[in-house]
Amino acid sequence: MGGAMGGGCDADDTWVVVPLFQEATVVGEVVAGLLPHFPQVVCVDDGSQDDSAAVAAAAGARVVRHCVNLGQGAALQTGFDFALSDPEMRFVVTFDADGQHDVADALAMRQRLRDGEADVVFGSRFLDERTAMPRVRRAVLRAAVSYTNATTGVKLTDAHNGLRALSRKALGEIRITHHRMAHASEIVAQVGGRRLSWVEQPVQIRYTDYSKAKGQSLLNSVNILVETILG
Template sequence: MTTSAHSPADTPPRPAPGFDHTWVVVPLYCEATVIGDVVRGLRERFRHVVCVDDGSGDDSARVAQDAGAVVVRHAVNLGQGAALQTGIAYALRDPLTRSVVTFDADGQHRVEDAVTMVQRLHDEDLDVVFGTRFLDGRTELDPLRRAVLRAAVVYTNRTTGLRLTDAHNGLRVFSRRGAATLRIRHNRMAHASEIVHQVGRSDLRWAEEPVHVLYTDYSRSKGQSLLNSVNILVETLLG
């Protein structure tokens, strides 16, 4: 693992207003087309953004750094779970960190939803806030994808003891205590179920917050297809 430009105690370039004691962790793999806009949008509200470049073969790391993110690099592709664990560990090196957000790199998450979730975490003294696509009608899902994701939720709830409506949403917020509890070992999509399992086995205080996930042609091409939803279900069942 290598790190570009800054340590957690340093002030990132072009400081922005927002939550000074929150780090946003963005797992990054070949997203040079959109990552600049994602980072710039985040830094309008969050001072600290760390992108974990997971062995990208394009210019993702440079684009992210130019947009104002700290960039940590994996020399080879290790998978999204490993990238999240690296980013969370990096954020916790900052002694002032109070909360950690996980946020996808493909532009499907909204900054305003992350802001709402961080505020709720602190206002209600929670340890985890899970984003959910299924508590309101804003996120458009075709019926088959919805059914596959629902099946994954049913299985995850039965095996963890939690009662979530969306177990595989990449937008989450953790308190420092909650983030320090995580030990993500699954490198592929099963890491989402692993996170839920670990929260379920702990005494962490959690809640769900409705979010609007934006499915675009680009995000579908990068893994938000129906096939990917089926893969999530298979990995959940085999995990």
């Protein structure tokens, strides 16, 4: 894994996995914001046709590339495999490449793992009032959550949030096979099926003009619901 593995610093036991697809305009800023707190960041470039991989590498991330676009679930599993190859890894945080997530939330979630509260910490945008969201989008996402809860037995308030923190134990038990949006429900189902302990953490999702243009629209929420059910 190279020189980034140094010992002695608590942060060296954590990898941040960033699935990456066509985010060249923002991923450098995202990586730069993570590195002071999480010095080990791996971006999994999922077949981008722009300069996403080069920008992420220039910002200081490790980069693993898929030759073709496989989907976010596949990118996460590649990142998990990468992190598991580091014998010093204890925790993994999944973090979106489009600037929607808050590093402070990720730090709080990792701390809960370090304190032994759970094997997995799920981020939830519905546990406080920081996330501004249109009512229709909120309703569609809550429908997806209700379906996931009914089919997995794990009762979450937000099942499709890309900000998560997982222990090494949890990572070794989870294997993502659904490559697109249904991977989120698959992770929840495996957490429940393998009796891993979990908690939720209030997090903020920033719906910027950029993220909305990239697909964080009502249609994307409907796609999440449809792929959750079909998956």
